[in-house]
Amino acid sequence: MRALAAIALLLVSAAQPRPDFRNIAAKAGLRRPFPNGGANAKQFIIETTGSGVALLDYDNDGLLDIFVVSGKGGSNRLYHNDGHDHFTDVTEGLGLTSEGWGQGVCAGDYDNDGYTDLFVTYWGQNRLYRNAGGKHFEDVTAAAHLTEDRVRYNTGCAFLDYDNDGRLDLFVANYLQFDPKTTPEPGANPYCWYRGIAVNCGPRGLPFDRNILYHANAGGTFTDVSEHSKIAEPSGHYALGVLTGDFNGDGRPDIYVACDQTPSLLYINQGDGTFAEEAVLRGVAYDADGRSMSGMGVTAADYDGDGWLDIFRSNFSDERETLYRNRGKGEFDDATVAAGLAHNTRYVGWGCGFFDFDNDGWKDLLLVNGHAFPEVDRLGGAVRYKNPMILYHNAGKGRFDDVSGAAGPALLELHSSRGAAFGDIDNDGAIEILVNNQNESPSLLKQSASGSNHWIMLQLTGAKSNRSALGARVRLTASGRSQVDEVRSGGGYLSQNDLRLHFGLGASREADQIEIEWPSGARQKLAHVKADRVVSIRENP
Amino acid sequence: MRAISVLLLCALPALADDALRRGIEAFRAGRHAEARSYFQQSEDREAPVFLALVQAATGGCAQAVPRLAAAFADAAGPELRRLAGEALLSCVESNLKADYPSDADVLYQSARAHLRAWNEAVYQMFQKTPASYRVNQISGEILEIQGKYHEAAAEYRKAIEKNPRALDLHFRLGRVILIDAQGPVALENARREFEGELALNSGDAAAEYEVGQILIAQGKRDAGVSRLERAWALRPDFVEALVAVGRARLENKEYPDAISLLNRAVKLQPRNETAHYSLMMAYRNSGDLEAAKREKAVLDELQKPPEGEFTEFLKKLGEKPPKQ
Numbered sequence: 001m002r003a004l005a006a007i008a009l010l011l012v013s014a015a016q017p018r019p020d021f022r023n024i025a026a027k028a029g030l031r032r033p034f035p036n037g038g039a040n041a042k043q044f045i046i047e048t049t050g051s052g053v054a055l056l057d058y059d060n061d062g063l064l065d066i067f068v069v070s071g072k073g074g075s076n077r078l079y080h081n082d083g084h085d086h087f088t089d090v091t092e093g094l095g096l097t098s099e100g101w102g103q104g105v106c107a108g109d110y111d112n113d114g115y116t117d118l119f120v121t122y123w124g125q126n127r128l129y130r131n132a133g134g135k136h137f138e139d140v141t142a143a144a145h146l147t148e149d150r151v152r153y154n155t156g157c158a159f160l161d162y163d164n165d166g167r168l169d170l171f172v173a174n175y176l177q178f179d180p181k182t183t184p185e186p187g188a189n190p191y192c193w194y195r196g197i198a199v200n201c202g203p204r205g206l207p208f209d210r211n212i213l214y215h216a217n218a219g220g221t222f223t224d225v226s227e228h229s230k231i232a233e234p235s236g237h238y239a240l241g242v243l244t245g246d247f248n249g250d251g252r253p254d255i256y257v258a259c260d261q262t263p264s265l266l267y268i269n270q271g272d273g274t275f276a277e278e279a280v281l282r283g284v285a286y287d288a289d290g291r292s293m294s295g296m297g298v299t300a301a302d303y304d305g306d307g308w309l310d311i312f313r314s315n316f317s318d319e320r321e322t323l324y325r326n327r328g329k330g331e332f333d334d335a336t337v338a339a340g341l342a343h344n345t346r347y348v349g350w351g352c353g354f355f356d357f358d359n360d361g362w363k364d365l366l367l368v369n370g371h372a373f374p375e376v377d378r379l380g381g382a383v384r385y386k387n388p389m390i391l392y393h394n395a396g397k398g399r400f401d402d403v404s405g406a407a408g409p410a411l412l413e414l415h416s417s418r419g420a421a422f423g424d425i426d427n428d429g430a431i432e433i434l435v436n437n438q439n440e441s442p443s444l445l446k447q448s449a450s451g452s453n454h455w456i457m458l459q460l461t462g463a464k465s466n467r468s469a470l471g472a473r474v475r476l477t478a479s480g481r482s483q484v485d486e487v488r489s490g491g492g493y494l495s496q497n498d499l500r501l502h503f504g505l506g507a508s509r510e511a512d513q514i515e516i517e518w519p520s521g522a523r524q525k526l527a528h529v530k531a532d533r534v535v536s537i538r539e540n541p
Numbered sequence: 542m543r544a545i546s547v548l549l550l551c552a553l554p555a556l557a558d559d560a561l562r563r564g565i566e567a568f569r570a571g572r573h574a575e576a577r578s579y580f581q582q583s584e585d586r587e588a589p590v591f592l593a594l595v596q597a598a599t600g601g602c603a604q605a606v607p608r609l610a611a612a613f614a615d616a617a618g619p620e621l622r623r624l625a626g627e628a629l630l631s632c633v634e635s636n637l638k639a640d641y642p643s644d645a646d647v648l649y650q651s652a653r654a655h656l657r658a659w660n661e662a663v664y665q666m667f668q669k670t671p672a673s674y675r676v677n678q679i680s681g682e683i684l685e686i687q688g689k690y691h692e693a694a695a696e697y698r699k700a701i702e703k704n705p706r707a708l709d710l711h712f713r714l715g716r717v718i719l720i721d722a723q724g725p726v727a728l729e730n731a732r733r734e735f736e737g738e739l740a741l742n743s744g745d746a747a748a749e750y751e752v753g754q755i756l757i758a759q760g761k762r763d764a765g766v767s768r769l770e771r772a773w774a775l776r777p778d779f780v781e782a783l784v785a786v787g788r789a790r791l792e793n794k795e796y797p798d799a800i801s802l803l804n805r806a807v808k809l810q811p812r813n814e815t816a817h818y819s820l821m822m823a824y825r826n827s828g829d830l831e832a833a834k835r836e837k838a839v840l841d842e843l844q845k846p847p848e849g850e851f852t853e854f855l856k857k858l859g860e861k862p863p864k865q
Contacts (some may be wrong), residue, residue, distance in 0.1 A: 290818025
């Protein structure tokens with residue numbers, strides 16, 4: 001490790017920022033480990049895919065709280081942010097005690113009552129928790145008509161208002177059909193081996209399933225519109241991470257799904273209640289060679305400052321991560337190699353997120369890793385179960401530099417990580433990262449010092465649009481440069497980021513202009529907004 | 542093809558006849574028609590055997606077999622006799638499979654013969670030449686198949702130490718380094734090995750191609766593209782190099798050139814998915830969406846999994862497949 005760190009240090013030039021990320025989880029009160037199947041060997045695929053995390057402000061006190069999803073043998077946990085980087089477990093008191101194979105989590109105010117609700121996916125029955133005034137969470141799954149008629153392997157999820165009616169609809173990815181009674185044992189067939197070691201079977205060889213879209217009705221219920229909307233049309237995909245965004249700039253939210261060992265999906269919103277799956281022709285199904293990758297997590301940002309949302313997807317070991325550059329109107333080119341991202345092929349990547357850690361106005365990229373199979377440690381090679389994280393600094397001009405080795409000790413810790421969520425837990429303009437580690441306590445990464453660059457955080461509240469402002473697009477201009485971002489639910493790997501939008505402003509002490517396109521179609525402009533604070537913006541009624 | 546080219550190159554230094562030498566060089570560069578012509582012109586008594594070797598390597602077994610059989614029986618020197626014997630075996634098997642393409646017995650016997658021959662040859666090698674670099678090489682190849690890349694690299698390094706002039710070892714070592722990891726250090730180490738292969742054989746198009754890809758991954762795009770162009774020049778039918786050059790043209794927005802190159806690639810290898818995908822993207826980026834859709838349809842067809850492949854396989858293994 002010492003040698004590796006030294007080599008990585010050599011690659012970081014003096015001009016690059018030197019962040020110092022520390023893992024403050026234990027000090028912050030996050031000491032409880034979260035079970036997720038075997039720690040030394042895994043019998044079934046269900047033990048490999050979980051789980052996500054969320055950063056949300058459930059009680060509207062202005063501080064982000066923490067939600068961690070658990071695998072079988074534990075409960076999902078909600079931790080209240082007490083301030084001063086300390087959290088208290090409030091799971092039992094708020095009615096969130098659970099059991100089962102928790103997978104993903106997404107947040108949104110589905111009933112527009114001003115409090116952010118939670119949706120948790122499972123191998124088994126998903127759960128919708130209605131936030132009752134920040135004092136209690138009520139399981140309203142059945143009342144909301146979200147009961148499933150069979151056991152499904154639900155993974156990524158996202159609230160979105162796909163028909164812009166002001167009510168949040170819900171997308172749920174499905175990985176595959178899994179039944180431990182019929183799934184072969186490790187080593188039973190060619191799909192149950194990895195580099196000569198018997199490992200859990202799948203996903204290849206296990207039956208596919210279909211993704212689900214629920215339309216929100218008035219009165220707090222949902223209707224499964226997967227068939228009518230054509231979401232269920234594509235077959236032959238092992239769906240995991242979900243990302244929403246208006247990729248083609250038509251004002252309507254589209255849905256991207258990272259798929260494992262099969263082509264990833266891009267559902268383009270047709271504006272009439274249906275979607276057309278167009279990932280191949282739009283260039284986001286495969287890698288540059290036209291090969292399916294093992295897509296896990298997915299995130300979006302305008303990394304090159306051209307005004308279009310680009311997509312990043314984490315993949316399996318022996319595969320490159322994939323960065324798709326949006327060349328306009330939702331047509332993408334694989335820019336992985338050109339952007340300098342093609343190096344880290346020894347890790348299985350999961351949680352990922354664009355965030356501006358040095359507030360220079362360019363979105364950087366962090367991904368967390370961990371092999372699917374603990375058994376790989378027996379091989380003794382470069383591929384290991386527990387891995388460090390990777391941090392890419394956005395150098396501008398479409399290039400990233402790998403600064404992982406010189407970004408503080410937290411990135412070099414070895415974990416088998418899955419979900420990661422990004423948000424500012426202390427409202428100081430430096431983004432923290434919460435990570436779910438298999439069979440360990442979570443990690444909470446915080447920079448030891450904030451830099452001199454300025455920032456602004458926008459908390460949007462819809463009026464005519466959905467109250468969480470999901471789908472709202474912001475264009476911020478400072479010192480002659482524009483940045484765009486959107487408010488989104490879900491994302492990364494089965495996780496939920498801070499719903500507020502964070503922008504680094506570099507040396508600018510104010511944002512010259514902030515333009516908001518609300519999902520309702522309304523536009524709003526603010527000028528000369530002072531930096532280094534959280535700004536609340538309500539949609540004009 | 543790469544293996545035969547390397548074997549023929551081994552024979553190069555001992556040759557006196559100019560036409561024979563030029564023929565071998567032409568074959569190595571993928572100019573098969575030219576190679577045949579040189580071998581036909583050559584007055585060297587071994588030229589007909591080389592001609593037969595080229596015919597055998599390029600699908601002309603019917604013409605090659607009589608000459609190969611004669612060379613193997615008595616006409617050639619020991620090295621050429623060995624090459625003729627290997628080519629003859631390969632031709633007989635190809636002919637059998639061509640005449641009986643769906644015959645399970647023929648395919649089974651072919652598989653068994655290969656397996657038996659492999660086992661016997663490896664056993665003999667370990668018994669009779671345990672200290673040879675070939676033992677390290679074969680050990681590396683076996684470890685590579687087993688996914689033990691680190692150990693495979695160690696064996697290739699030992700082989701290189703024993704025989705620094707042997708062809709293909711640096712190439713294999715470079716490739717195994719790349720498969721194991723693609724970090725900056727691994728990329729540079731692999732590049733050095735491919736350059737090492739090129740130092741022994743400057744006409745190795747595959748090594749040239751790998752160097753080109755690594756340089757691009759290292760951010761040295763222009764240098765990388767010129768190496769890819771050289772790889773393609775060395776072997777005009779090298780589809781991977783052709784596709785890579787086509788994609789470089791596409792990135793430069795030189796759409797007509799990119800489309801022309803990629804069309805050539807799909808003609809050379811109609812089932813090459815990467816070539817079709819790259820052509821689809823070239824059409825799309827050029828604005829010809831209809832042509833892009835046509836290419837997508839071809840790609841979709843190529844990527845369809847064989848019907849029932851997995852369940853059939855499971856049945857053979859006695860497993861009960863999960864219900865769809």
